Amino acid sequence: MPLITSNDQRVATSDLLPPELLARLERMELVSRKIFRGRLKGERRSRRKGQSVEFMDYRDYVPGDDLRFLDWNLYARLERLFIKLFLEEEELHFYALIDSSASMGFGTPTKLRVSQQIAAALGFIGLCHADRVKLHTLTGPASVNPPVLRGRASVWRMMEYLEAIEPFGGTSLAESVRRFCLRNTGKGIVILLSDLLDKSGYEAALRMLLAQQYDIYVIHIFCREELQPELAGDLKLVDSEDQDVAEVTISHPLLQRYRRTVAKFIQEAKEFCTRRGIAYLMTDNQQAVERLVSQYLRERGLVR
Amino acid sequence: MSFLNTLVWWQWLVVVGVPIAIILLYFLKLRRLPVEVPSTYLWSRTLEDLHVNSLWQRLRQSLLLFLQILFACLLIVALLRPGWKGSRLEGERFIIVLDTSASMQATDIRPSRLEDAKRQAIEFVDSLSPGQTAMLITTSDQSRVEQPYTDNRALLRSRIRAVEATYRTSDLEEALRYASGLANPGRSATDPTDVPAPEPMPATMLIFSDGGYERVPSIFLGNLTPKYIPMGQPQPDNVAIVAFAAERGIDDPLQIELYGRLENFSDVDVQANAVLYVNGKLQDAKRLQIEAGGVRGVEFSLRQVEAGYVELRWERDDDLLLDNRAFAAINPPRRARVLLVTAGNEPLELALTTSQAQLVAELRIEDPQFLKSDQYRRAAAASQWDLIIYDRCAPDEAPAANTVWFGSLPPDPRWKANPLDRPPQIIDLDRAHPVMQLVEVTDLLIVEGHGLEIPPGGRALLDGDSGPLCVIAPREAYEDLVIGFSLFRTEDNRTVPNTNWPIRRSFPIFCMNMLRYLGTGSSAMALPSVRPGQPITLHSAVPVDALYVTAPDGRVWTVGREATGRFVFAQTELPGIYEVRESKGGPVVQRFPVNLFDRRESNIRPEPQLQFAHTTVAAEPTRTPVRRELWRWIVAVALGVLAFEWYIYNRRVYL
Incomplete structure (x- = not known):
C-alpha cells in the first residue's frame, strides 16, 4: 500500500497537514490508557476477554458460560471446570472535540487553526490504524452531523470537514459536551481542543466526559x-x-x-484535570503542531 | 507664614471652579477605545481582584486626574502668595531713599550697587502689608521725589525699576529735609491763613546708599527714623583720576602741559598704564605704580596741538570704571579783548602795551565819554570785552565782563569806600592771589586813597591802615578788581602823580598779572572742568542768539542767550567733552570737559555709618526685613507635576 493515496494527495496540498508531517504521523499510533470495546473488531487488544486466538487466563466455570471455552484437558486432570479466557482485539474510538466558538478565531494563526491542525494530525494517525475517528465541533452548523471516519480512505473527508469549520458564536462547553455525550455512548479517547474560556466554567463539561469514562485529553490553547x-x-x-x-x-x-490571573487560570485547569486523571496540555498558537504531536503528546502517552 | 489675597471674591469662584471642572471633564470626557478581545472572562476575573482593594486601585487608575487636580491646587495656593517675613515691619510710612550718585555705579556687587539697591528696595516694597505706604526719593547732588506716598506696590516697583544711575556727586541733605518735613510738619504760627498742618506721621526712612556725603546734614529728625542699608563690598578696588588739567606753557604758548592726579582707594598696590589720547588718538602712555591709599601725579607735555581735547585713561578694570577716564579741552589760544577807559594815563597804557602784554591781549583805549554811547552799552552787555579797565570813571551799570577800577567804584551798592585818607599806609598784601604774584609793594608810596569795604565773597589784595586798598570780588560770572587809589590826581587843575607805583618794577608785573588773570586766564586756554550736573556759563565772541552744544552721547542742545548775554548750559549729565558751536553744523568754537573729579565718589568704600547732626545711624547688620515669597517655588513644583503628568500620560508608567 502506497504511503500516500490519491485521496491523501489532495490533503497534502492543504496546510493543515504538510506532507513531511504526514510521513511522520503515519508511523505513530494512538494509545489509550484504557481499553475499550468498539463495535467492530479492530487492531487493538482489548482488556476484555474475547475471541481472539491469544490465550490470556483461566477462570472458574459458572453455569451459563459458553461450553465451547471449557478446558477439557484441565478437567481431565483436575476434575474441575475452568473456562479459558482469550484476549479480544477491538477498534479504538477517537473523538476530537473542537471548540469553534468566536473566541477561537483570535491570534495568528488562529487558535481554531491550531485546533484543526492538531485534530487533523491525530485523526490521521487514527485513520492510519483503522481507528474509529469522529471529529466534533462544539458549536456552529458543522456540529450537527459530524461524519464517522474509518480507514485511510477517509482522510480527505476528514480534511474537508475540518476545513469547513469556522469560528461561530458563543460556547457553552457544558451544553455542547452534554449533547456530545448523548449522541456518543461508546467509550474511547476524547481530545478536547479549547481555550476553556467559558464564563459558566469548563468543569461541568469535563465531569460529564469523565462520567462517560472516556480517556480524556485536554489541549488548552x-x-x-x-x-x-x-x-x-x-x-x-x-x-x-x-x-x-x-x-x-x-x-x-x-x-x-x-x-497572574492567566497563570492562575491555567494552573487551576491543570490541577482540575490532573486530579481527575485527565491529561492536560497547555499550548499557544505559536507552537508548531508537529512538535506538539511528536513530542508533547507523546510524552503524555497519547501517541507512540 | 502668611498669605496675601490677590483676587476678589468672584475671581476666587472662577479659580475654585477649575479643579471641579477638571473632575467633571475627566468623567465626561473619558472615552474608552473599544477593543475586541477573545473573551473578557480573564479580564473580569482580574478586575474582580482589583475591586478587593478598590480605593487604592481607583486612585491609581485616576493618577492623571489626581495629578491634574494637584497641579490646579498648587496654582491656587500660589495665587494666595504664601510667604514669610524676616520680621514684621513696624510703622505705617516708609521713605525709600535710593542713592543714584556716581559711586553707585560701582560693580563690586554685580551687576551694580544701584541695581542691587533697586532689587532690595523692590523686595522691601513686596514685604509691605496692606495699609502701609511708602514713597521713593532718589538722591545724588540733588534729590527728587520719584513717587509720593502710595500703597500701590506695583506703582512703587515700576518707579524703582525706572531709577537710573547718574554721574553726579552725593548729597543727602535735600532728601533728608524733605523727609523730615513730611514726618514733622510744622506751620507758621503767625499767619492766620495758614492751613493747619496734618498730624505728625512717624516715618521710617530707608537709605540705600554707600555714603560718601560731602556735608553732614544737621537737621531735626524728630519722627523720622533713619535706617541705613549700605551697598557695596567692604574692600572695593578702585583707582580714580581725581584731577586732570591742560595748561599752556608760560613761556611758550604752543607748549601744552597736562597734569593728572591719580589716587588709589583700594587696599593693595596697583600697577597699570596711564594712557593719553589726543583727539581720540593714542599719544603717550606711562606705567604707574600706586601704593595702597596713595596718590601719584602724572604729567605729559604736548606741542603742536592747536585745538581739540585730550583724554587720560587709567587702563585697568576696577570696580568703578567711570573715574578711570578724564578729559580736558584745548581751545585755540585767543588774545584777550581789553578795553581801557581813561581820560589819559600814559603809564597804564604803556604797561598794557608791552610786547609781552600784546601777546596775551589786544587793547582798545576809549575816552570816558564813550561810556555814554549806545555802542558801548550793546558791546558791554554782549560780553564783547573780556576785561574793561575804568580809570577814574565809571559806567551807569556793570558790564558783562571782568573789570578793573582805578580810583573809582563800580555802580553797585555793595562797594563802599571809606573817607579819603592821605597818605594811606600799606600794611599787607595777599601774595597767594595770582594778580599779586611777584608784585613787590614795600617801596610803594601813595599820596591819597580810599580804604574799601570788602563786599560779600571779596578778598583784600592790599591792606592799608584805613582799610583794604585793593579788593577783588566776584560779580555773577565775573570778577571786579577795585583799587582804592588812582595813578594820577588833579591838583589845582593840574594832573599830578598820586603814587610812585608806575615807576616801580612791580607795576608792569601787576598789569601783566591782571591781564593774564582777568583777561585771558579764564577763557583763553580752556573752560574749567565742571562736574556732571553742574551748570556752566558759556560766552560767545560774536553776538549770536543761541549756542549749540554737542554732548558726548551725540545729542545736540540749543542754549539760548540770557538777558545778561551769557549762555548757561545745564545738561552736563555725562562726563566727557562737550563741543560748542555758534551755528548748527558750524565749526567747533570751544570745548569744555565734564569730569567727576570727586574723591568722595571715587572712594567707593561704603561708610559704616551715617552721621546726622546728633544721630548716628549704623549700617543695618542684616538685610531689610523682606518678605520671602513661596509662590515661585510652588509654581515650579506645579510645573514639575505637570511634566510628570505628561510623562505618565505618554509613557503609561504607573506606580
Whole structure:
C-alpha cells in the first residue's frame, strides 16, 4: 500500500497537514490508557476477554458460560471446570472535540487553526490504524452531523470537514459536551481542543466526559495576545462571543495582575484535570503542531 | 507664614471652579477605545481582584486626574502668595531713599550697587502689608521725589525699576529735609491763613546708599527714623583720576602741559598704564605704580596741538570704571579783548602795551565819554570785552565782563569806600592771589586813597591802615578788581602823580598779572572742568542768539542767550567733552570737559555709618526685613507635576 493515496494527495496540498508531517504521523499510533470495546473488531487488544486466538487466563466455570471455552484437558486432570479466557482485539474510538466558538478565531494563526491542525494530525494517525475517528465541533452548523471516519480512505473527508469549520458564536462547553455525550455512548479517547474560556466554567463539561469514562485529553490553547496582551490606554474591552464589556485602564500593575490571573487560570485547569486523571496540555498558537504531536503528546502517552 | 489675597471674591469662584471642572471633564470626557478581545472572562476575573482593594486601585487608575487636580491646587495656593517675613515691619510710612550718585555705579556687587539697591528696595516694597505706604526719593547732588506716598506696590516697583544711575556727586541733605518735613510738619504760627498742618506721621526712612556725603546734614529728625542699608563690598578696588588739567606753557604758548592726579582707594598696590589720547588718538602712555591709599601725579607735555581735547585713561578694570577716564579741552589760544577807559594815563597804557602784554591781549583805549554811547552799552552787555579797565570813571551799570577800577567804584551798592585818607599806609598784601604774584609793594608810596569795604565773597589784595586798598570780588560770572587809589590826581587843575607805583618794577608785573588773570586766564586756554550736573556759563565772541552744544552721547542742545548775554548750559549729565558751536553744523568754537573729579565718589568704600547732626545711624547688620515669597517655588513644583503628568500620560508608567 502506497504511503500516500490519491485521496491523501489532495490533503497534502492543504496546510493543515504538510506532507513531511504526514510521513511522520503515519508511523505513530494512538494509545489509550484504557481499553475499550468498539463495535467492530479492530487492531487493538482489548482488556476484555474475547475471541481472539491469544490465550490470556483461566477462570472458574459458572453455569451459563459458553461450553465451547471449557478446558477439557484441565478437567481431565483436575476434575474441575475452568473456562479459558482469550484476549479480544477491538477498534479504538477517537473523538476530537473542537471548540469553534468566536473566541477561537483570535491570534495568528488562529487558535481554531491550531485546533484543526492538531485534530487533523491525530485523526490521521487514527485513520492510519483503522481507528474509529469522529471529529466534533462544539458549536456552529458543522456540529450537527459530524461524519464517522474509518480507514485511510477517509482522510480527505476528514480534511474537508475540518476545513469547513469556522469560528461561530458563543460556547457553552457544558451544553455542547452534554449533547456530545448523548449522541456518543461508546467509550474511547476524547481530545478536547479549547481555550476553556467559558464564563459558566469548563468543569461541568469535563465531569460529564469523565462520567462517560472516556480517556480524556485536554489541549488548552491560548493565543499569544491573550498571554501577553499589548494594550494601552483607557479601553473598553468587548467580548467576541457575548459582546460583554469590560472597561479597563491599562496600567503596568493591571497587566501584571492580568498575567497572574492567566497563570492562575491555567494552573487551576491543570490541577482540575490532573486530579481527575485527565491529561492536560497547555499550548499557544505559536507552537508548531508537529512538535506538539511528536513530542508533547507523546510524552503524555497519547501517541507512540 | 502668611498669605496675601490677590483676587476678589468672584475671581476666587472662577479659580475654585477649575479643579471641579477638571473632575467633571475627566468623567465626561473619558472615552474608552473599544477593543475586541477573545473573551473578557480573564479580564473580569482580574478586575474582580482589583475591586478587593478598590480605593487604592481607583486612585491609581485616576493618577492623571489626581495629578491634574494637584497641579490646579498648587496654582491656587500660589495665587494666595504664601510667604514669610524676616520680621514684621513696624510703622505705617516708609521713605525709600535710593542713592543714584556716581559711586553707585560701582560693580563690586554685580551687576551694580544701584541695581542691587533697586532689587532690595523692590523686595522691601513686596514685604509691605496692606495699609502701609511708602514713597521713593532718589538722591545724588540733588534729590527728587520719584513717587509720593502710595500703597500701590506695583506703582512703587515700576518707579524703582525706572531709577537710573547718574554721574553726579552725593548729597543727602535735600532728601533728608524733605523727609523730615513730611514726618514733622510744622506751620507758621503767625499767619492766620495758614492751613493747619496734618498730624505728625512717624516715618521710617530707608537709605540705600554707600555714603560718601560731602556735608553732614544737621537737621531735626524728630519722627523720622533713619535706617541705613549700605551697598557695596567692604574692600572695593578702585583707582580714580581725581584731577586732570591742560595748561599752556608760560613761556611758550604752543607748549601744552597736562597734569593728572591719580589716587588709589583700594587696599593693595596697583600697577597699570596711564594712557593719553589726543583727539581720540593714542599719544603717550606711562606705567604707574600706586601704593595702597596713595596718590601719584602724572604729567605729559604736548606741542603742536592747536585745538581739540585730550583724554587720560587709567587702563585697568576696577570696580568703578567711570573715574578711570578724564578729559580736558584745548581751545585755540585767543588774545584777550581789553578795553581801557581813561581820560589819559600814559603809564597804564604803556604797561598794557608791552610786547609781552600784546601777546596775551589786544587793547582798545576809549575816552570816558564813550561810556555814554549806545555802542558801548550793546558791546558791554554782549560780553564783547573780556576785561574793561575804568580809570577814574565809571559806567551807569556793570558790564558783562571782568573789570578793573582805578580810583573809582563800580555802580553797585555793595562797594563802599571809606573817607579819603592821605597818605594811606600799606600794611599787607595777599601774595597767594595770582594778580599779586611777584608784585613787590614795600617801596610803594601813595599820596591819597580810599580804604574799601570788602563786599560779600571779596578778598583784600592790599591792606592799608584805613582799610583794604585793593579788593577783588566776584560779580555773577565775573570778577571786579577795585583799587582804592588812582595813578594820577588833579591838583589845582593840574594832573599830578598820586603814587610812585608806575615807576616801580612791580607795576608792569601787576598789569601783566591782571591781564593774564582777568583777561585771558579764564577763557583763553580752556573752560574749567565742571562736574556732571553742574551748570556752566558759556560766552560767545560774536553776538549770536543761541549756542549749540554737542554732548558726548551725540545729542545736540540749543542754549539760548540770557538777558545778561551769557549762555548757561545745564545738561552736563555725562562726563566727557562737550563741543560748542555758534551755528548748527558750524565749526567747533570751544570745548569744555565734564569730569567727576570727586574723591568722595571715587572712594567707593561704603561708610559704616551715617552721621546726622546728633544721630548716628549704623549700617543695618542684616538685610531689610523682606518678605520671602513661596509662590515661585510652588509654581515650579506645579510645573514639575505637570511634566510628570505628561510623562505618565505618554509613557503609561504607573506606580
